[in-house]
Amino acid sequence: MTAPQLTIVTSTDWHDYELLDSGNLKKLERFGEFRFIRPEPQAMWQPRLDSDAWVADGMFRPDKNETDNNDSGGWRLSKNLPDSWQMRYQDLRFLARPTPFRHLGFFPEQAAHWNWCADKIQHFQQKHDRRPRILNLFAYSGLASLHAAATGAEVTHVDASKKAIAQAFENRDVCGLQHAPIRFITDDASGFVARELRRQRTYDGIIMDPPKYGRGPKGETWRIEDDLRPLLQHTTDLLSQDAVFLLLTIYAIRASSLAAHYALEDTLKDRHGQIDSGELAIEETALNEQTTRRYVSQANFARWAAY
Ligand SMILES: C[S@@+](CC[C@H](N)C(=O)[O-])C[C@H]1O[C@@H](n2cnc3c(N)ncnc32)[C@H](O)[C@@H]1O
The missing domain is CATH 3.40.50.150 (Vaccinia Virus protein VP39)
Incomplete structure (x- = not known):
């Protein structure tokens, strides 16, 4: 018996969402016209963009004693960020908003x-x-x-x-x-x-x-x-x-x-x-x-x- 062939699946149909860069245990993403920096425990590598590109409308800061399984922490959000805003994927429209669980109300x-x-x-x-x-x-x-x-x-x-x-x-x-x-x-x-x-x-x-x-x-x-x-x-x-x-x-x-x-x-x-x-x-x-x-x-x- 051969081992199962593991696949990496991803969608290339996004226009309103983008992973702009990752590294130093963080990811820099665009949701519509807004940018966010969120913790990313997998990103054990160097970012590719310069540090001055890592500016965002919202940044999630995990609690200091966080573990992998703990989403606790809080957002630092720019004053210009609306409570929610519309996004699109193919014909689907929906709302994005920062949640206390470090995500934005959906998983791209x-x-x-x-x-x-x-x-x-x-x-x-x-x-x-x-x-x-x-x-x-x-x-x-x-x-x-x-x-x-x-x-x-x-x-x-x-x-x-x-x-x-x-x-x-x-x-x-x-x-x-x-x-x-x-x-x-x-x-x-x-x-x-x-x-x-x-x-x-x-x-x-x-x-x-x-x-x-x-x-x-x-x-x-x-x-x-x-x-x-x-x-x-x-x-x-x-x-x-x-x-x-x-x-x-x-x-x-x-x-x-x-x-x-x-x-x-x-x-x-x-x-x-x-x-x-x-x-x-x-x-x-x-x-x-x-x-x-x-x-x-x-x-x-x-x-x-x-x-
Ligand atoms: C990880 S989220 C699912 C994300 C979703 N599949 C998506 O792509 O947007 C987990 C969800 O499970 C729900 N949940 C937790 N315990 C549940 C239970 N016992 N029965 C039904 N739903 C539950 C939570 O309210 C939460 O909305």
Whole structure:
């Protein structure tokens, strides 16, 4: 048996987002017309731009005693920065805003997954002449749900946080998808999946991006080490006969993408199709034509596709 071939996936379709430079454990990024400097523990190399290019409208300063798994710290923001502003990816429009968790309300590297899901959704429609039903668990501010709905899927969007669901509504309105077939559900992911199994509902595609720790709306605990395997088993049982994909992203733990790969392989062993896995990365803007582009890895993933 050969070892799984690990892939680096990235999207080259961004215009409103750019990784301008990285190094010295930081990244310099552009979100629309605003620049940000954020901690980047992976960037154990030298920046390519001069230090006077590292000016930004917002800088996140981590707490001094921070560890890898701790997002604590605070923003220093310029007075000119609005509370939120509109961004675009392909036909999708949405809001960016600095959050207490050092990100800006969405994860630009996920765009590679949105494209991959769109491809599967289009194939499904051509083959079955109906909208695929997609389940998005831990769905946060909704960009994967909105992209999938805009491509032609019927989406069930589940997140435990009312605030996250409110952000998803806001993004839905910004991109004019008020009438798209999306069910927004505030619920615990594991509890929701268990109930869907009892109701004998099925899905043609499943997206999930679980955090390390989390809480359901009624205080249900989520711990990736204990809860991922049962959830994967149950979500696999929710896949329809016609199902085309299952996508798992893991930012949360210091694990190789092989861990996600073998976890999917276990639960999907009775299904035909292929699993690929690797790292979700953002591509740095090249300094000039002579420099090679650098990629900054943000998460591990594994994904199963029926064809
Ligand atoms: C890492 S974010 C997901 C990011 C999202 N996939 C994206 O690309 O924008 C994790 C999300 O999981 C949600 N969450 C945490 N615990 C949960 C639980 N037990 N059930 C459902 N959602 C939960 C959080 O509210 C948060 O929105």
